Amino acid sequence: MAYFNGASRAVVNILSKLRNVEKPVPVDHSFCELGSIRYHIQVSASDQENIFFSISTPRLSQDEPNPNGLADFILQDIKTKYFNFADIIQPPKEGYTLTLKLNFSKLTRAKDYTKAINMVSSLHVAILNSQLKDTLKNLWMGDIIQGSTMPIKLVNHKQEPFFVFRAPKKVTAIFPMRFKDESDVILATSFFQELADLGSKFPKAPRCEWSPIPPQELRGEPFENLSTNGGFVSFGIFKRHVKGKKADKTAWILLNFQQYVRYHIKCTRGFIQRRMRHRLEVLSEAIEQARIGGEPKIRKEVTKQRKTWLRFSKSKQLKRGIKAFADQMKRLRLRIKIRGLGRLHRYCFHVPKFHALGWHAKLD
Amino acid sequence: MANNVRLYLTCIRNTLEAAMCLQNFPCQEVERHNKPEVELNTSPELIMNPVLICRNEAEKCLIETSINSIRISMKVKQADELENILAKKFLRFLSMRAESFQVLRRKPVQGYDISFLITNYHCEEMHKHKLIDFIVQFMEDIDKEISELKLSVNTRGRLVATEFLKQFI
Secondary structure: OHHOOOHHHHHHHHHHHHHOOOOOOOOEEEEOOOOEEEEEEEEOOOOOOOEEEEOOOOOOOOOOOOOOOOOOOHHHHHHHOOOOOOOOOOOOOOOOOOOEEEOOOOOHHHHHHHHHHHHEEEEEEEHHHHHHHHHHHHHHHHHHHHEEEEEEEEEOOOEEEEEEEOOEEEEEEEEEOOOOHHHHHHHHHHHHHHHHHHHOOOOOOEEEEEEEOOOOHHOOOOHHEEEEOOEEEEEEEEEHOOOOOOOHHHHHHHHOOHHHHHHHHHHHHHHHHHHHHHHHHHHHHHHHHHHHHOHHEEEEEEHHHHHHHHHHHHHHHHHHHHHHHHHHHHHHHHHOOOOOOOOHHHHHOOOOOOOOOOOOOOOO | OOOHHHHHHHHHEEEEEEEEOOOOOOOOOOOOOOOOHHHHOHHHHHHHHOOOEEOOOOOEEEEEOOOOOOOOEOOOOOHHHHHHHHHHHHHHHHHHOOOHHOEEEOOOOOOOOEEEEEEEHHHHOHOOOOOOHHHHHHHHHHHHHHHHOOOOOOOOHHHHHHHHOOOOO
16 A cells, blocks of 8 residues: 555655766755654765765654664664665764665666665664564563553654553554544544454454543553544554564554544545535536526537537638738727827838829920 | 425425515615515515425425515434534535525525525526526435435445555455
């Protein structure tokens, strides 16, 4: 699904242009995406081969040991995936969580280069996925203290936290949903109910549940985390959902679930708007037909027919064109009437008449 | 059910045919002014008895007539919250573009979802029977459109939910 393709287009564009540059030019780009991910790409004119790529991603959990950088397991993960063309620079650039030195000179084939660029543009996906996978893994491995299991609060986008909670044989991800508009709440609620109803048709997918009140697992959380108008959506994540290659996909889908719901509501509102506009046009035509002496629809068809008939006689069209031009010229001449220029008109535009036969002046 | 709707719309049509006998009538209070008396409501001798046609508690139509104007207010069926917001959005959308319809009021009468104001000038410019056909057709189309919108929104939601869950497989 295109929405969950997390690659950054801006990074792809910049890195693709760097490959095709003719003259060595210094490059220094700083930009922000998705509200919380910051990038910095730097290339010096003297050393075009090495690209310094810095990235800053939000911290998913407030309990992370290293607030300024990334955990060791994440760095190890990145080293394994990007060893072909990237080296990790320690310490990272100030204000960023990770800095890589990229060197694509070893990648001679265009296909490999494109693949490498796509991997670099999806670096924030890899970092966030690693963080969530580690959290889920710790939850699976951790011991449950009898009678007290605390949910872990994770924040991907600002003001949109979600919770993960260890339950017997599964991990539950709970999303408190908040919307600004009442109509969004109703559209989202109907979507969540469809999601919950489809659980039986997709037994391999995580089971989804929706409730308007906070689930039991979140009792005890601060009130600000539990005040919602869209209810709470829960997904039951089993081991089979985080096995092997599926782990990355599951983690990324969970991280973007809230944004995905907002995107769906936005598209639904656009769809409703289009339908309403279409209906408006239909009803407007109906009232126009009620006018006395006016059925504009039929008139339009007649004029169209006339135009199609005219196209067949080109010589007539040409004659008409010439006549129109001549009329226009006459009108212009008649329109411009300036005093004193009458004589000029007579001298300039008057063609003297030559009497060829029968008239001549006798010269003495 | 369809018969019920037919009877309701037929009753409205017959009432409108009887009520739409409008003529030009200058304002009695302000010189050289010509105002729709049904809106002013100041001269009781110029206002006829309003007619309220109810299909059920949720759907009704109020027809108020005067000597030079007629006001038709409708309350549309809204079975659940989704229909409620769809009806609200749609009717507000139409009201904001009232100039396209000429006979539509920008703000509905209190207690109703949408209102029309037809004056003697409209009757002079348009065919009376076609105007009544338009009003009745409008009512049918509104109900149909809201039902279709609700169905489409639910279908979209189901398709999107299916595609979402397929990502996990």
